Amino acid sequence: MRNIIGLISKYYVFLMFLGLQVLALYILFANNNYHSSEFIRQSSDMVGSIFSKRAELSEYLRLREINDQVSLDNAQLRSQRSENFYVQRTEVDTLQDTTAKQRFTYRSAKVVNYSVNREQNYVYLTLDRGTMGDVKAEMGVIANGAVVGKIVSVSEHFAVVMPVLHKDFRTSVKHKNSGFTGYLVWRGGDPSIADVIEITRSAPVALGDTIFTTGNSSYFPRNLLVGIVERIEEDKDFHLLKIRLAADFRKIDYVEVISDLMRYEQENLEQQVENATSHSN
Amino acid sequence: MPQAILINIVRILFLILLQSVVVSRMLLVDGLILPWIYIFGILMLPFATPRWLVLLISFTVGLIMDYFSGPLGLHTTACVTLGFAQPIVQRFLAPREGYETTQRPTLQRMGLAWYITYAGVLTLIHHGWLFFMEAYSFSNFFYQLLHILLSGAATLLLMTIGQYLIYNSKSTEL
Numbered sequence: 001m002r003n004i005i006g007l008i009s010k011y012y013v014f015l016m017f018l019g020l021q022v023l024a025l026y027i028l029f030a031n032n033n034y035h036s037s038e039f040i041r042q043s044s045d046m047v048g049s050i051f052s053k054r055a056e057l058s059e060y061l062r063l064r065e066i067n068d069q070v071s072l073d074n075a076q077l078r079s080q081r082s083e084n085f086y087v088q089r090t091e092v093d094t095l096q097d098t099t100a101k102q103r104f105t106y107r108s109a110k111v112v113n114y115s116v117n118r119e120q121n122y123v124y125l126t127l128d129r130g131t132m133g134d135v136k137a138e139m140g141v142i143a144n145g146a147v148v149g150k151i152v153s154v155s156e157h158f159a160v161v162m163p164v165l166h167k168d169f170r171t172s173v174k175h176k177n178s179g180f181t182g183y184l185v186w187r188g189g190d191p192s193i194a195d196v197i198e199i200t201r202s203a204p205v206a207l208g209d210t211i212f213t214t215g216n217s218s219y220f221p222r223n224l225l226v227g228i229v230e231r232i233e234e235d236k237d238f239h240l241l242k243i244r245l246a247a248d249f250r251k252i253d254y255v256e257v258i259s260d261l262m263r264y265e266q267e268n269l270e271q272q273v274e275n276a277t278s279h280s281n
Numbered sequence: 282m283p284q285a286i287l288i289n290i291v292r293i294l295f296l297i298l299l300q301s302v303v304v305s306r307m308l309l310v311d312g313l314i315l316p317w318i319y320i321f322g323i324l325m326l327p328f329a330t331p332r333w334l335v336l337l338i339s340f341t342v343g344l345i346m347d348y349f350s351g352p353l354g355l356h357t358t359a360c361v362t363l364g365f366a367q368p369i370v371q372r373f374l375a376p377r378e379g380y381e382t383t384q385r386p387t388l389q390r391m392g393l394a395w396y397i398t399y400a401g402v403l404t405l406i407h408h409g410w411l412f413f414m415e416a417y418s419f420s421n422f423f424y425q426l427l428h429i430l431l432s433g434a435a436t437l438l439l440m441t442i443g444q445y446l447i448y449n450s451k452s453t454e455l
Contacts, residue, residue, distance in 0.1 A: 017361065
C-alpha cells in the first residue's frame, strides 16, 4: 500500500497528464456530430458578437470597394425603373397584376465571420441576422445574384451558412443551353472551383457555358447564377464538370437571404401525397 | 507575486483574442501556413511554476481556444501535450547552475540560441500533435508535414519578433 502511494506521489504529474489527455480526447471524439455542434457554437451570441466587432473593422477598411459595388447596383436598378421604358402598347392596362403572385423574397444580411478548415474540407459564414430578423434554417443565401449556400443554424441575432464549399452541400443545377440537370457538389481543394455531377453525357456542354439553379429545391428560385464551366472531365455515363463559382467566397461582405413564401404549402402537399400512397400500400 | 500572476493571465487572454480575431483569419498561401501564436502564453510561464499548474493552465487555454475555433477538444489535447512537455524541455536545456526561481524563459534572459531551441521544440510538438489530430487520417502525409513545418516556422518567427518588441533586457522579471 505504501508502495502504491509512493508511486502515485512520484508520478503524479504524469498521471495527471494522462487524465487530462484522456479527458481532452474524449471531448474531441465523443462529439461525433461535430459539424453541426460547431455551427451551433459559432452562431451563439457571445462568439457572434466578438466576430461582428471584427467584421465592422475590416468592413471599414473595404468601404471603397463596397461603395463601387453599391453604385454599380444602383445604376443597374435605376435603368430598370419604369420611366426609362418606352411604352409600346397604347391601350390601358390594369395596374394591379393578378397573374403573378410573389413567391420568393430577399433580405439583406452582413457577413460577420468567414472561416475555413482545409483538412476537413469545409468553410462557413456567419451572418448578423437571426430569428429576430426572420431568418430561419434551410433558407437559401446568395451574393450579387450568385448562389452562396443555405442557412443551417440560427440564434436570436446570428445565423450560420453552410456554403457551397462544404462537403455536405448539394443542390440541383442545370446547364443553361441544353437544360440538362445535375447536382452541384464541392470536394475540397480550390475554393473557387466546384463540381457538377450527373449531367448526362449526351448533353452538349462546352467550356464557358453557364450553370444555373433549377428551382427544384425550395432554397433557390429558378435561374440564379451558379458558375461557369471551366473544365470538362468524362465519367462513365456522365460529364464531370469543373465550374468556376460565380460567388467569390473571399470577398463576400453582404448577402441576401431568400425566403420561399410557398414552401410550406408545397411541402404539405407533397407530404399528403406521400402519406396517401403509403396508406394505400 | 500577485502582479506576476495577473500579468500571466492577461497575457494569455490577450493572445487567445489576438489569435482568433487576427492571426487565424490570415489565409497565408491558401491556408498552408497557419501559425498558432497563442501557445506563447504557455511558453512564457515562469520557471518556478509547478508542473501540475502548467498542465491545468494548458488545459484551460486549450479549452478556451477550442471555443473560438475548430472542433471542441482539438486544441485542448494539443495544449495538454505541450504543458506536459514544457518542463521536460526546460530540464534538458537547463544551464549547469540551474534556473533562478523568479526567472522567465525570455529571449533576453536566456539568449537567442537557448530561446530558439526551447520555443522551436515545443512549437513542433504542439503543431505536430494539433495538425495530425485535425487530419485524423494521414491521407496526405507530405502535405501535412509541409503544413506543420511551415506553420511552426511562422509561429516561431512571430514569437521571436514578439519578444524583441515587447520585452527589453532591462525590464523587470514578471
